[in-house]
Amino acid sequence: MIVTEQVEKLVAMALKEDVGDGDHSSLSCISPEARGEMKLLVKQDGVLCGIDVAREVLRQVDSSIQMEQFMQDGDEIHKGDIVFKLHGPACSMLTAERNVLNFMQRMSGIATMTREYVDLVKGTGVTLLDTRKTTPNMRIFEKYAVSVGGAQNHRFGLYDMMMLKDNHIDFAGGIEKAIDAANEYQKAHHLNLKIEIETRSLDDVKRVMAHGGVHRIMFDNFTPAQIVEGVKLVDHQYETEASGGIVKETLRDYAAAGVDFISVGAFTHHISSLDLSLKTVIF
Numbered sequence: 001m002i003v004t005e006q007v008e009k010l011v012a013m014a015l016k017e018d019v020g021d022g023d024h025s026s027l028s029c030i031s032p033e034a035r036g037e038m039k040l041l042v043k044q045d046g047v048l049c050g051i052d053v054a055r056e057v058l059r060q061v062d063s064s065i066q067m068e069q070f071m072q073d074g075d076e077i078h079k080g081d082i083v084f085k086l087h088g089p090a091c092s093m094l095t096a097e098r099n100v101l102n103f104m105q106r107m108s109g110i111a112t113m114t115r116e117y118v119d120l121v122k123g124t125g126v127t128l129l130d131t132r133k134t135t136p137n138m139r140i141f142e143k144y145a146v147s148v149g150g151a152q153n154h155r156f157g158l159y160d161m162m163m164l165k166d167n168h169i170d171f172a173g174g175i176e177k178a179i180d181a182a183n184e185y186q187k188a189h190h191l192n193l194k195i196e197i198e199t200r201s202l203d204d205v206k207r208v209m210a211h212g213g214v215h216r217i218m219f220d221n222f223t224p225a226q227i228v229e230g231v232k233l234v235d236h237q238y239e240t241e242a243s244g245g246i247v248k249e250t251l252r253d254y255a256a257a258g259v260d261f262i263s264v265g266a267f268t269h270h271i272s273s274l275d276l277s278l279k280t281v282i283f
Contacts, residue, residue: 001052001073001144010137011056014099023095034090037281038097040104042081044275046112049073049148050104051084053141057099062092074111074148085281097278105273106138107145113271114149117251117264124255126262129154129241133265142268154263162186164197166220175204179213196241205230209237219259220244227257 001007040054051073058065065088071077086093117128128151134142143153155161164178172178175197182195196216199205208217219230221244234240241261242254254262 001050001141003052003056004140006140007053007056008060010140011053011060011099011103013137014102015057015060018099019095023091026091026094030090030094032089032091035088036090036093038086038093038278039281040083040085040100041277041279042077042083042275043079043277045078046076046108046274047115047149048075048077048083048104048108049111049145050107050141053103053107054084054100057103058086058093058096061096062089064088065092065096077108083276086278093278101276101278103141105276106135106271107141107148108274108276109271110142110145110268111149112274114146114151114267117248117267118150120248120251121255121262124252126255126259127152129261129263130267131263131265132157133269135268146267149267151264151267160193162193162195163218164195164214166198166200169198175199175207176211179208179211183213196239198243199230202226202229202233205233209233214238216241216261218243218263224250224253224257227254227259231258 048071051069055067058067065086068085068087071081071083077083121128130143130146130151130153139156143156147153155163162182164182169175169178172181179195179197186193194215195213196218197208197214198218198220199208200220205217208214216239217234218241219227222230222242227242231240239261240259241263242257242259243263246254246262246264251262
């Protein structure tokens, strides 16, 4: 992961939240001169993610902490594996411990779940996407973890793509009015953004096809059989995406229905953090 200025700021915020005016537990019982070694121990099988973020946490706490790295983001990890070892001041490593784990456990959990879903659709030609259903201020980390797991990122926010969903359509007065308004807005503001529109029925799909003016059609809460019909109506004139109510057990059926993309909100809002632990190495 590229550590940008935004990543640095978010890590700094996390440390400020956690450390406050000092790690008094460590400061009270460990000599400032004490040095040692810790290891990141894997306690659950999965996919590794977040090493560069952990490295940034350590840098901000104490740049003298050294990391001896054995594995990379995207590696499959197994219980008992050692991802890296840390060498440095004991107090500093303990101060950084929780944030290292918070980032890496969540990011690895997302990458693990994503990889599981990606494996389920292999050979179908469909691309899995994430959504904006992310933890506030954690989106950059969570979407990176999705990419490590093998899926692709959908739009990052409200600003880099237009998605006309049911509420937009209803407030605008209908499908055609929403599409026209979106295109007129882009012309007026000199924008060049893709437009995706949500459809709730095959009749909606027919209306979009008759009107045009979009780049992608989303089939929202369609059954696989309905999606097969929707894909026939679109006939490769626009990109197609399935979304809503798709779970692991039905994912393969949706992928086989012929859509280009399937968006999965569960990647980032319905995951379990992977069990990792930072342990002192006793000599």
